[in-house]
Amino acid sequence: MAETRVQVEGRTLTISNLDKVLYPRTGFTKGEVLDYYARIAPVLLPHLADRAVTRIRWPHGVADGSFFEKNVPRGVPSWVRTAEVPTTGSRTAERADGTLVFPVVDDLATLTWLANLAALELHVHQWTVTRAGRVRGADRIVVDLDPGEPAGLHECAQVALLARDALAERGLATRPVLSGSKGLHLYAALPRRRDPDAATALAKEVAETLAAQHPRLVTATMTKARRSGKVFFDWSQNSGSKTTVSPYSLRGREVPTVAAPLTWDEVAAGAEDPLALEQLRPDEVLERVADLGDLFAVV
CATH class of the missing domain: 3.30.70.3300 (Alpha-Beta Plaits)
Incomplete structure (x- = not known):
């Protein structure tokens, strides 16, 4: 697995497999996914701000299987902002205490971290959370x-x-x-x-x-x-x-x-x-x- 360490807004991230093709029909690679998200970030991030983010990930590309991910995965960096909220419907990936711990994507480093996990789609609720994690x-x-x-x-x-x-x-x-x-x-x-x-x-x-x-x-x-x-x-x-x-x-x-x-x-x-x-x-x-x-x- 080819890995590269990069600095993003003062955060150190390990990026892997930049040449991996995630869209086989067009040859669109993971590196191009990361490039798109880095370039679109100035207009994307304001619309993710203060919103719990559910991701759909395609680890092996869109021709293979995908999965929804609500909770932050294992190994989440300590600097990623999270919001612990009570479940309001689906019990998928629910913790024992009846809550879900979502990432909140409010900076380029977090966006890059998710893109590196092949989180191609970023889905949000129409409600927001405060810095203290209170659901509004x-x-x-x-x-x-x-x-x-x-x-x-x-x-x-x-x-x-x-x-x-x-x-x-x-x-x-x-x-x-x-x-x-x-x-x-x-x-x-x-x-x-x-x-x-x-x-x-x-x-x-x-x-x-x-x-x-x-x-x-x-x-x-x-x-x-x-x-x-x-x-x-x-x-x-x-x-x-x-x-x-x-x-x-x-x-x-x-x-x-x-x-x-x-x-x-x-x-x-x-x-x-x-x-x-x-x-x-x-x-x-x-x-x-x-x-x-x-x-x-x-x-």
């Missing part, structure tokens, strides 16, 4: 627009515009993000923190309203058999136990893609033209940030 309420809501074949990004863009207007009627400004997978995510900052159950109820109410108004395009039902040709307006990710992939995170797909913030003009174009929107790759996202800055900064 949700400060935003998220909606996952998940298309059922043959629907795709074109239909997701149409639903996103409807959702933007519905949330605006409720006093919420929305920002769109390509999921890096099949669909779109929508985020709206809450004017005051809410219990995750209340945030979930708000998102569900919008979902059911749009499904009633546009039954051929939108479904609020989780049953996959009812999603064909429609966009599932997934309101459930606001639950206290659920997480959503962070904006600017890589995705563990066949080719490397990124959860990438968009402008509403781009979404409108995608609603008009079925070919106008596609998921973005790391180099494209880095170029966009250089040209446009952080489109997610207002959330």
